[in-house]
Structure formats: C-alpha cells, structure tokens
Amino acid sequence: MDQALDRASAVADALRFVPGETKFANLDTRATPGQSDKGQAATQLLDLDSRLEGLQERLWAESVGGGERRVVLVLQGMDTSGKDGTIRQVTRSLNPQGVAVYSFKAPTAEERRHDFLWRIENAVAKPGYVGIFNRSHYEDVLIVRVHKMVPEEELSTRYERINEFEHRHSDDGVVWVKCMLHISPKAQKERLLARLDDPTKYWKYNAADLAERARWGDYSTAYSDALEKCTTDVAPWYVVPSDSKWYRNWAVAHLLLGALETMALQYPPADFNVAEQRRLVEAAP
C-alpha cells in the first residue's frame, strides 16, 4: 500500500480540469480536497522530500543512460498567487543541478519579432531535468488577450498552436504538469498589503499589479478559455485552490510525485562489463 501515491492520485482526480464539465467560475479558491488538516499536510510534505529526491535522481540517471524523458511543471496564476513560493517549497528536496526554472517576463524586442512560441522552445527542459515554467506560453492567451495586444483572429489560432507545441514535446519525452494557482481577489488584497507592511518584502511589490487586478473578470474569462481549450491527454491542467499556501504546496508536490511515479523510472543498466572494470580499477596504480 502506497499512501502517498494514493493521495497523489486522489488530488489529481480532484483538481484535474475537465473540458466541457468543469466550470472555472464555480471553483472554490479555499477548497482543500484530499487534505483538510494543515499540520498533517506539513508532515506529508516533509515525507515526500526524500521520495521526490530519489525519483529525480532516477530521472537524471535515465538521461545519462540515453533517455529522453523530462518533466515540465507549468505554473500560472494571478499576481501573488504563489508561483515563487510554490517553486521554493516543491523543489526544496530536489538537486538544483537537475532543476531548470524559467521565469517568463514581458518579451524582449528580439522575442517579439518571433512567433510567440519561439522563446518557449529554448526553455523546454532538457532530458533528465525537472523544468519549471514560472509563467509560460499561456501568458500569450492571458495578458495578451486581456490587453488586446494581438488581433482577435491571431489570438484565436494560438490555442491550437499551443496544443500542437505541447503534443510535439510530449512525443519527444516531456511530461507536462500544468498548474493554475487559483486565488480569490480577497486573498490577493491581503498579500499585497502584507508586502507593503514589511520592508524586506517591498521588492516583491509591483504597483502595476493593481491595474491587472482591476481586470480580474477579464482574466477569469481568459483563464477559463485557456483551460477549456488547452487541456489535453498529454498536457492536462490542474486548478489548485491557493488561498491556503499550505494546501497549494501540498497539492502541487503531490501532483509532481504522481507524474514522476507514473514514469516508472529505473536506473539504467551498466553499459560496460562490471567485473572487467572492477579488475581494471583494482589493478590501477
């Protein structure tokens, strides 16, 4: 019996976005499916550390042996939804050598001259890595849509191009885990105020966040459409209720665990004659 894996499976079922069924507008940002106890969540999260570390080592080892597989964890969410905090907590047990975090900001002048997926292409994790996208290509159907930065007819084609992109990389060994960290306007307000109450947090505060907050409804519509149109078998979306930071961390860690366990990672066999090499090493001066 594997309780952690059972929990991972249950949380994936509870949070998976199902096109045509899940109503984004109805999702509760304060829900905690699978775990209602904060203390127990903390203990279970700690218990995952060595397990995630071991799975990551096997993923890395597999790539040294020639494997192509890797994981890309995509994190999206409104400002203050906790993308940075999630990365901090979920990767704390991982070897940074095998973790590649990409933070997508407003595209540079050069990036803007290319197709919107051009800069994403280079950021996709290499074999053996756990890649993390802090924001992603979904910004190109979120902020870009809300601010009408591209014509409607171009925007409408992007969802399908995203699906093709994710499918192609899935064929190439990428396991996608896409998480939308879902918070309420109330939670956001509390977090913005907390940043203004602590001088060591001023650097996290961005006055422009308020302008985006004013478009909350537009963002909700944009998220709803992105989830509806870009949830595929090879690249599912999970909507993680994130008003409670402890639940958010617990849930994302379990989603990552589930993805890694499903890969059935194994240490590669020796590609040399072990007995012969042992003789050579022992005989070396």
Add this chain to the structure above:
Amino acid sequence: MDQALDRASAVADALRFVPGETKFANLDTRATPGQSDKGQAATQLLDLDSRLEGLQERLWAESVGGGERRVVLVLQGMDTSGKDGTIRQVTRSLNPQGVAVYSFKAPTAEERRHDFLWRIENAVAKPGYVGIFNRSHYEDVLIVRVHKMVPEEELSTRYERINEFEHRHSDDGVVWVKCMLHISPKAQKERLLARLDDPTKYWKYNAADLAERARWGDYSTAYSDALEKCTTDVAPWYVVPSDSKWYRNWAVAHLLLGALETMALQYPPADFNVAEQRRLVEAAP
C-alpha cells in the same frame, strides 16, 4: 560575535592558494583545517542553511531593485572528486529559482568553432543568481593541455585570457569563488570501486575515467600551473582537501557564506510611495 563568519574567514585563509608560496604538490588531500570533527561539521553545516537562504534572497532582491551583482562558484577537480555531491549539499538550502548550474562537457562542434571562452560567456550567471560551474573554462588549460589538444603557443596565452575574462566579469558584478576539490589517487580508486559495487551507481561510472587517472601526474602539473597563473585578487582559488566528503561540503559552504557576507547585501528600498500604495490597495474592490 559571529562564529560562522569567523569560521568562514579562517577556512578561506587556510585554503586560499597563494601564487609563489603555495606548493600544490605538497597539499594534503586529507587535511581538515578549521574543523576536525565530523559531527560538529554536520551541525554547523545545518546551521548555515537558513543563513545562506537569507543571503540568497537578499542577492535576488537586490537584482530586482536593479543591482548587477551575482556569484559564480567554480568547481574543478579530478573525476570522483565530488563536484556533483558538493553542488547537492551546498545548494540544498538555496531557492533553485535563483541557482543556475552549468555542467561543461566536451565542447560541441559549434562550440569548437569559437574561441574557448565563447561558451563560457553565455553561462555566466545573471544578476541576482548564484551560478555554479560544474567544470569550467579551466578545462581548457587542464584536459586540453594534458591531451595536447591545442598548440603550445596558443595554450600559453590562455591563462592571461582567463584572467582578463574573470576580471571583466568581476567589474560587471560577478563575485568569483573558485574551488579545486583535491583528492588523492587512493580516494579516487575507492570511489570508482564503490560505483561498481552498487547497480544504482553504474550510471556514474565512466570507463574513460581510468585513462585520465593514468595521467594523474600530468593533471597535477596542469592544475599547479592554472592555480599559479590564474589566482587574482578578484578571482581567488581555494584548494579544498576532499578525501573527506564531510569536510569538503563544510568548507565549500563556508567559502560561499564568506563571499555572500562580504557583499553586504541589503533589501532594496521601496521605489514607490508605500503609504499611497497602501491606500490604493485598501480602496481596491
């Protein structure tokens, strides 16, 4: 009184390579200057975790505020000297989002068509990051020299070009911490055998390592020259006795601590009117 910082200062003094004085050939791979007790070292290493994490956050925050500074930890050493293990232990407390590890392998066909520093240029950490070089541009005066891959006259110019490169990046905000993990042939033999004794470690074993081991003397000469010629005020070398893994981890963590503390990192001040922003946030719907 800051005991951790005192230790960091003492270990830096003990391990710093001093051109014209330090004799590489005389350095003891089993020495443990500054800490002879394994258990105490483990406790002190644990105590550094939250401190290194806090310093890293301030380094990151400084860059968000426009700062240019970053750290690059260079790790060199013979095969099995523990570069990977050091990265695992020394970065375990750091936020992977602010850590960028580059592992330098044999150059690609494209890289070989450029100057040897071309590929290093792109790998230098961006502002706010703790960058780690797992091997580095020093391979271009180590393995390249031992195997005579470039003509003598080109090789002889590389030391000065490395110094210029490191100096230029230092001017641009890079704090260099260069560590040579120094092991004995005996320790290497034990570690190679350990990899052959455990099927979960076969992937770490590389039969080609034995051929390099056979050139130990040539490598020692190459290391000695590199340390002698490329130790500068802005980019010092530390030779870390690494037969004991616990000492190696303890020492490198303290060297990193010392470097970060010397930077006197501060959270940036608010670049906005705090009281006004609080009013705006409170008034937001």
